[in-house]
Amino acid sequence: MVPHPFRVERVQRETADTFTLTLEPAAAGIEIRYRPGQFNMLYLFGVGEVPISVSGDAASPVPLLHTVRVAGAVTRGICELGRGGTVGVRGPYGTPWPVEQAEGSDLLVIAGGIGLAPLRSVVYHLMAHREKYGRVAILYGTRSPDDLLYRSEVEQWRGRFDLDVDVTVDHAGLNWHGRVGVVTTLIQQAQFDPDNTVAMVCGPEIMMRFCVRELEDQGVDLGDIHISMERNMKCAVGFCGHCQFGPEFICKDGPVFSYQRIADLLDVREV
């Protein structure tokens, strides 16, 4: 439970407040092998520690990629480190997206805002194993065009004939020629077989709720919908108790849950 020092090799600016860090272990022999959807605890010396999903390709765990949005002191400090800086990393923790179970099905990857970060590993995975899946749609929504993550990469995905990539924004600017509207509208237009589809959804809780409702309307089984949850986390291993959500510990039973498992709790306020 002690963080290992990792060196910042590169800081890529994604949006005004979001950065992707490329991290290499500072000492030999440290390697964090993870699966898509898992997260690490990132420690900024003397400042604090926060959970951040891995946003890289799980097949090549070095270097480690994390996409961080500035929310407060720790995330700001991490984003300001710059090349050569050091972050402490411990992990990986939590449950992964069920990419193996989804083999043979159509796949809906639905992201809102920063929610694309933990799903990018899924995209890498399915591009590497494209033949194992049916139709694949990546549906991505943000508040404005300026909030889109991984722009050029998303463009590349869009260019692939074996992926349906659809992007929408809530509020368009002058230079936006794409879709405008909430991400749920993309679901209505996506091509998938509701009886044989696995959906992976990540974004603000309210956005996930609406997506689930839409998917349900389209006939997707609640057990085939997976979402990633966020709660306060101090230890990431189920000791500190902060991340409890009813009977679940978000850190070890989640963050990725099948919707069915937590549906009842999501209906109750302030669980």
Add this chain to the structure above:
Amino acid sequence: MAVVEKSKPKIAVWKFASCDGCQLSLLNCEDELLNLLGEVEIGYFLEASRATVEGPYDLSLVEGSITTPHDAERIHSVRRRSRHLVTIGACATAGGIQALRNFQDVEEFTSIVYASPQYISTLRKSTAIADHVKVDLELRGCPIDKGQLLEVIGAFLAGRKPGIPSHSVCLECKRQGTVCVMVAHGTPCLGPVTQAGCRALCPSYSRGCFGCFGPMESPNTASLSDRWRQLGEGNHNLIRAFRTFNAYADAFRKESEALEVLGTRDAR
């Protein structure tokens, strides 16, 4: 990368109506003061130095409440010259003990004015700094705890969020293993509605908390008042309990006013 000599952050300490105790807490950091002086530049701290450095200041610590028209002006100029402004102590965060005047009837107070000529000008109310300007952080206590003061300065230097919890005194009391004075001795205690920070000092001296750190984050003062009554305290004792060093902090003020409405029946 070019090595740039980082200039030390400038700290200023300002005083309004107060007892000086909170700023003294800074000088009372005997073990850390010299280290601290290695990390910061004292730009303005009259209690300690006749030398002053021009602003703007990176961190201003403001002690005391606003009680005069002149001070009501001065605090704006302090704010303008401060990048971060932290209030220290009950006076600065809630008006202090001198806010007891706020409850006095104006007529009543003028009637006790002495016959001798008046040269003082003062405002009707003693108010918190946050009632006048934007405050970045409030440090509670009458006086503040020097450990918390160091935490704020240390966090400021490190760029982290200071660990200043807003939960009750009870949590600290229990962590320390102190025996609850209310449950085990029947001593009325404001600990359950008071914000932690003092390391639950009074109960550790077998005394009930009298609320010098002001209300905690979700203070259920009405429920505690009920309990005090069960322990035999009359409403007027309760009113006095809520009206001491943080009398004008919202939750305490409202409770004392509600109790006043209830009447001052005394169970003594």
Add this chain to the structure above:
Amino acid sequence: MPDKGEGNGGSFTVSVEALARVEGEGGMWVAVRDGRVAEVKLNIYEPPRFFEGFMRGRRFNEAPDITARICGICPVAYQMSSCHAMEMACGVVVDGPLRSLRRLLYCGEWIESHALHVFMLHAPDFLGYESAIHMAQDHPEVVQTALKLKKVGNDILALLGGRAVHPINVRVGGFYRLPSKRQFAALLEPLEWARSACLETLDLAAGFDFPDFEQDYEFVALRHPDEYPFNEGRLVSDKGLDIDIEDYDAHFEEIHVEHSNALHARLKGRGNYFVGPLARYSLNFDRLSPLAQEAARRAGLEPVCRNPFKSILVRLVELVWACDEALRILGDVELPTTPSVPVEPRDGIGHGCTEAPRGILYHRYRIDAEGSILDATIIPPTSQNQPTIESDLARFVEQNLTLSHEDLTWQCEQAIRNYDPCISCATHFLELELVDADAEGD
């Protein structure tokens, strides 16, 4: 030299808008016309806080906690004076080991307060620094000693009082809870170190340059049959005053002057007087411990000292004594069986006068049978010294008209700092003028 008159015939003013290294907010203003000091004002603009006003209607046992908030530098003094006053009103005497522990607590405050003043507020004047912070660059060891010494005082306060500023363990009748023997024993070693550190510093400070400035003050202090005074004694002066503290009112008066938010105190029919270390020392030299007396002599002090600039030496002598006294108390104190004696309110008047680090602090309360405070009077040392400070300034400026303006200003400030004035204390009184409600807010 700038705006300074040429020699004796000039007219100019010496003013400092905000005095530094004093507790609280004040300024000074000295006007010189044709080589004579025409006007002196110690301008105390620290806002008044009306303690005596809102003490009315509070319960008698709240006085120690509430009045402590008058001053964060000497809260114990307020707690002691109010406890004694309330105990007198209720007809209770706190004696024996509890009394000794109160003295021990007071030692803690003296050590803390004197160490702060001597090293961090006053010494920089003699050594030519703007502050102890600046002094620390050239003399880190002095500042380290200062801090360590202060800490010894604060440790006593923290152990017996709960914390250094506004202790929570003092009550009418004694304490809430007593520390253990083992905890007390831990104070011994640091106190022994402190005592020798003070002795060494005294020898050093004896070599400072002191302006030649002997004045004919009327010294007023407590005097106790066999102790150097803290909590009890008669009020005496070197000009014949010798009264019970209950008669304070008959002999002293407070007046309000325009330029100050603090009241001025005077001896009725006689005028200015002087309280504080110099007065205490000069009236009680024979009550000091042999070690402290010996140290005073070595530092070149006579048993009576009339030069306020030498108050730094006298404070050091008192520091030696306070360490000595604390060690004596710790050496033979038996822990009391209960932390306090019961005090039941009754209809009455109580007076308390104790020796705060800066001089006598007088409290008087009238309470009713239920223990409600009917009225309160609190006269802190700085109010009492204010007229004397002003007259010192006048004489000092007159004697030093040849100094550069800058030096004169600094030395005037120093002349004020001789008194270690505590301005927060001085502005606590009752009168209040309300400005128009419309002027409120921003």
Add this chain to the structure above:
Amino acid sequence: MVVVAEGLDRLFEALRRREFTVVGPTVRDGAIVYDELESAADLPTGWTDEQDGGHYRLERRDDEAVFGYVVGPHSWKRYLHPPFLRLWRAEKRDDGFQVARDEAPRKPYAFLGVRSCELHAIAIQDRVFLEGEHVDPIYRERRENAFIVAVNCGQAGGTCFCVSMNTGPKASQGFDLALTEVLEDGRHYFVVESGSDRGAELLAELGGSEATEVELTAAEVAVKNAVGQMGRSLETEGLKELLYRNYEHPRWDQVAERCLACTNCTMVCPTCFCSSVEDVSDLDGEGAERWRTWDSCFSGEFSYIHGGNVRQTVKSRYRQWMTHKLATWYDQFGSSGCVGCGRCITWCPVAIDITEEAAAIRLDDRPSEQ
């Protein structure tokens, strides 16, 4: 085995010889608390406690019983899962920083006077810290080395309900030694049972005699008495499902009117394990530390995520706590999170009573609409 009262001195000696730090009950500040003990003289001989909701008083007994009280405000988690703990310290280096764990060797604890409900509480925390995917090394080190001397309850307190929770009053497992104190016919002795090899070995050093039928019966009777004295009871049948279907019950609003969110109940609960970490830094920025401290689901910050607290209302915090104790705990760790020790009832300043709250919901079962 039967050991006379003086045998406690020999017990201390034997534990001392084995280099244990003995922790047990002692009287301090008007309560019986757990602390490090020097000798049997530190034990609360002749004292008892009177307990009710929000009420605790230390009282003199009219006999010399050593363990004639119930449980106080402290629990053993203070030692196994301490309230303040430095997890590590890190120093800045040219190439980043280096973390050093605190690995100071410490003497193992011997816990003296552990009640049956407390043994169950320890077993519950074992499940949290030792039996999951991750193991807490600090807890493990303290726990594995601890020597446990249990005491069977000869009387129950005003807020006890271990019988309802199936956790007492007699210790059935998880101890090295278990004592039953008997004061009868002018005799004062302990019937001692060993629960482990090292317990048996130590027992042999206490100079006892084989227990007679009469003595064994006396011990049994003492424990039986306790069963009949439970001050509280809690119906556990279907409790988990009951609470799961009553997330929106109006009772939560009612209890929130009284609840102070003061955290006392969680602090005194022997199974509550929540903690926080605090990252602190030296003023010069060269060193940093991480501390772990007890935390509580009653505090607002506990559930803070960027933008606000998830559990804003006191209602939701109380519901989280009680539902955790009595329902979600089963799903998380396979048992109740409550052992019926009654501490949360006694030490709640406003006398909120978990048994009463559960009963109220049961009485007015209102499954929330889905």
